[in-house]
Amino acid sequence: MLGNIIFGISFMRISKEQAAENRRAIIDAAGRLFRAQGYDAVGLNELMSAAGFTRGGFYNHFSSKDDLAAEAYREIFDTYSNALQALFENADDASAVFTEIIDTYLSTVHRDDVGNSCPTVSLAHDSVRQGETVQKAFSHGLEQYVEVLGSQFVRVGADMSRARGDAIDLLVRLVGAVTLARAVVKSNREFSDEILETARAGILIRAPRLMLDLACNDASSNESR
Amino acid sequence: MLGNIIFGISFMRISKEQAAENRRAIIDAAGRLFRAQGYDAVGLNELMSAAGFTRGGFYNHFSSKDDLAAEAYREIFDTYSNALQALFENADDASAVFTEIIDTYLSTVHRDDVGNSCPTVSLAHDSVRQGETVQKAFSHGLEQYVEVLGSQFVRVGADMSRARGDAIDLLVRLVGAVTLARAVVKSNREFSDEILETARAGILIRAPRLMLDLACNDASSNESR
DNA sequence: TGTACATCAGTGAACGCGCGTTCACTGATGTAC
DNA sequence: TGTACATCAGTGAACGCGCGTTCACTGATGTAC
Numbered sequence: 169m170l171g172n173i174i175f176g177i178s179f180m181r182i183s184k185e186q187a188a189e190n191r192r193a194i195i196d197a198a199g200r201l202f203r204a205q206g207y208d209a210v211g212l213n214e215l216m217s218a219a220g221f222t223r224g225g226f227y228n229h230f231s232s233k234d235d236l237a238a239e240a241y242r243e244i245f246d247t248y249s250n251a252l253q254a255l256f257e258n259a260d261d262a263s264a265v266f267t268e269i270i271d272t273y274l275s276t277v278h279r280d281d282v283g284n285s286c287p288t289v290s291l292a293h294d295s296v297r298q299g300e301t302v303q304k305a306f307s308h309g310l311e312q313y314v315e316v317l318g319s320q321f322v323r324v325g326a327d328m329s330r331a332r333g334d335a336i337d338l339l340v341r342l343v344g345a346v347t348l349a350r351a352v353v354k355s356n357r358e359f360s361d362e363i364l365e366t367a368r369a370g371i372l373i374r375a376p377r378l379m380l381d382l383a384c385n386d387a388s389s390n391e392s393r
Numbered sequence: 394m395l396g397n398i399i400f401g402i403s404f405m406r407i408s409k410e411q412a413a414e415n416r417r418a419i420i421d422a423a424g425r426l427f428r429a430q431g432y433d434a435v436g437l438n439e440l441m442s443a444a445g446f447t448r449g450g451f452y453n454h455f456s457s458k459d460d461l462a463a464e465a466y467r468e469i470f471d472t473y474s475n476a477l478q479a480l481f482e483n484a485d486d487a488s489a490v491f492t493e494i495i496d497t498y499l500s501t502v503h504r505d506d507v508g509n510s511c512p513t514v515s516l517a518h519d520s521v522r523q524g525e526t527v528q529k530a531f532s533h534g535l536e537q538y539v540e541v542l543g544s545q546f547v548r549v550g551a552d553m554s555r556a557r558g559d560a561i562d563l564l565v566r567l568v569g570a571v572t573l574a575r576a577v578v579k580s581n582r583e584f585s586d587e588i589l590e591t592a593r594a595g596i597l598i599r600a601p602r603l604m605l606d607l608a609c610n611d612a613s614s615n616e617s618r
Numbered sequence: 619t620g621t622a623c624a625t626c627a628g629t630g631a632a633c634g635c636g637c638g639t640t641c642a643c644t645g646a647t648g649t650a651c
Numbered sequence: 652t653g654t655a656c657a658t659c660a661g662t663g664a665a666c667g668c669g670c671g672t673t674c675a676c677t678g679a680t681g682t683a684c
Contacts, residue, residue, distance in 0.1 A: 184680085187627060206522050208433040211670060224674085225628045233671065288573075293518040295576035297431050304580035310573065311584065336588055337595040344569020348513075348535065351520035355529035359536065363561055370562040409647085412660060436637060449641085450661045458638065625681080633673070640666065648658075 191229045194219040198240040203290040204283030207237060207298070237298070238305040244287045245309025253316050256323075263324045267372060273342045274368045276361060279349050288313055288339060289346045313339060341371055416454045419444040423465040428515040429508030432462060432523070462523070463530040469512045470534025474541055481545050488549045492597060498567045499593045501586060504574050513538055513564060514571045538564060566596055 197219040201210040212233060213223045230236040252269075259265045272278060273286060282290060287309060295306040317335035326334055345367030353360040422444040426435040437458060438448045455461040477494075484490045497503060498511060507515060512534060520531040542560035551559055570592030578585040 190627080206433075208431075209522065212672085213669080221627095222629055224630060224672095227672070228627050292572050292576045293521055296518055296572065297434065298579075300579045303577055307577035307581040307584060310577060333591045333594065336591040340569035340573060340588065340592045340595070341566055342569070343573055344565035344567070347517050347521065347572055348565060348568055351517045352528055352532035352535060354523075354525045356532040359532060363565065366558045366561040367565045369558065370565070415660080437639085438636080446660095447662055449639095449663060452639070453660050621684085623681105623683085625679105627677105627679095629675105629677075631674090631676105633671105635670080637668080637670085638666105641664090642662105643664105644660105644662075646658105646660095648656105650656080651654085 187228075190219070190221065194221070194226070194229060195236070195240050195243050198236055199244045200283050202237065202240060202294065203244070203285055203287070207294040234299065234301060237294075237302050241287070241291055241295075241302060241305035241309060244291065245305070245312060248287055249309065249312040249316055252313070256316070256320050262320050266320070266324070270338075270342070270368060270371055274345055274364045276364065279346055279353060279360065279364060282350070285346075286342075289343045289350075292343060293347070310339070338371065341367055412453075415444070415446065419446070419451070419454060419461070420465050420468050423461055424469045425508050427462065427465060427519065428469070428510050428512070432458075432519040459524065459526060462519075462527050466512070466516055466520075466527060466530035466534060469516070470530070470537060473512055474534065474537040477538070478541050481541070481548075487545050491545070491549070495563075495567070495593060495596055499570055499589045501589065504571055504578060504585065504589060507575070510571075511567075514568045517568060518572070535564070563596065566592055 194216070197215055198210070201215060201218060212226050216223050216226055226236075230239070255269070256262055256265050278285060287306075291306055291309075295303055298306075314332060314335045317338060318331040321331040321334050322328055345364055349360045349363045352363070419441070422440055423435070426440060426443060437451050441448050441451055451461075455464070480494070481487055481490050503510060512531075516531055516534075520528055523531075539557060539560045542563060543556040546556040546559050547553055570589055574585045574588045577588070
């Protein structure tokens with residue numbers, strides 16, 4: 169994106185600008201491939217080919233595959249959290265934006281389009297196994313999400329002290345639902361759909377108070393089945 | 394477990410029983426290693442060594458690494474969902490068991506002990522990238538969890554029609570919380586702890602009604618910040 | 619403005635390594651006579 | 652009950668393969684004079 173149009177046709181006309189663009193092309197390819205196939209499944213050969221280059225040039229831009237991963241994580245999270253922010257800023261009804269986000273996130277389209285998936289879930293699976301450097305990029309990106317969502321919760325009336333918690337809670341439920349839905353979709357599509365729909369209903373429609381009752385009320389727990 | 398005590402010392406005294414036990418030893422090792430390090434990170438060499446054998450014997454027991462993964466998934470899920478069932482059956486206060494499960498699942502101990510982690514979360518990350526065979530094992534195991542939890546929700550007073558949904562919703566929140574907590578823990582332990590604690594509070598203490606208000610009420614959304 | 623040279627992005631072959639899988643072989647088990 | 656032989660779990664070397672990374676080389680960029 170934002171790429172020089174004659175890039176790929178021209179014979180390396182300029183160097184500094186072109187190199188910066190090529191670097192971006194590698195990061196963009198990494199963003200797509202890491203989300204679609206996972207960090208381990210993407211080789212540098214495939215990665216550089218996807219970006220339009222040969223394998224050897226990789227180390228002119230990055231010191232290691234991990235180094236690239238951290239950069240790619242930052243890039244994806246920046247893109248997505250900026251888009252999220254813009255979504256709210258361009259709408260007058262923030263609460264409608266929330267329901268739209270939830271519907272989109274928990275849609276079968278988002279579940280199935282792994283390569284263009286939200287980083288909060290598609291990068292989370294790899295981040296769990298990654299070292300501190302890559303996790304730092306993930307952690308920072310997740311914080312951006314929490315901040316955007318939290319500030320918008322405040323805008324629609326939540327009190328300050330709860331907004332951050334509500335944002336984390338929402339992300340937890342979105343990520344959990346899509347994780348489980350993706351983990352079963354190849355063998356049991358109905359179950360996968362059910363998970364998405366149940367999570368959506370739990371967030372938007374049903375008052376999920378049962379656990380509250382369990383924790384606070386003492387009654388009725390001994391009238392067993 | 395249940396292993397022949399002289400196994401490892403004896404010189405292959407019996408074959409059929411011993412072979413069955415050795416097979417179990419490989420599956421057990423796979424269960425631990427796949428959860429701790431992930432499917433891709435565990436080589437058959439390391440796996441067979443951990444089980445006490447040399448690399449070549451693997452194919453006497455399994456037709457492929459995927460085949461083993463499916464068996465290991467089944468084994469872990471059976472063990473865990475049976476233990477879960479037993480936990481409820483041995484207690485007279487099922488609602489106390491629910492809070493205990495939630496506290497344990499969302500503890501820092503469970504987050505950090507990846508090798509002995511609940512399969513619903515530790516196998517989910519790999520299952521997302523696996524093929525139909527392995528996902529079938531994951532899907533079946535997750536169904537077992539939904540059934541155990543759902544039937545216990547009924548026991549503590551939920552109506553039948555909601556119990557299954559409540560079980561799925563609970564699993565979604567537990568898995569989402571531990572996934573995100575693990576994805577950031579190496580770079581930001583406080584954030585990781587906060588995610589666990591927020592999810593716990595969201596399930597057990599705070600009434601997570603904000604989203605309900607957003608969806609159903611029209612008021613107050615335009616009194617922007 | 620024109621020439622000489624250092625820089626450095628890109629190439630493609632090569633490095634060592636560990637992967638999943640195969641295979642010839644060993645030797646005790648378990649069976650047939 | 653005792654001998655002869657098929658079975659098969661375990662061994663360890665080897666297979667081809669793709670991995671992340673290195674390197675000598677190319678040639679245009681960009682700079683110094």
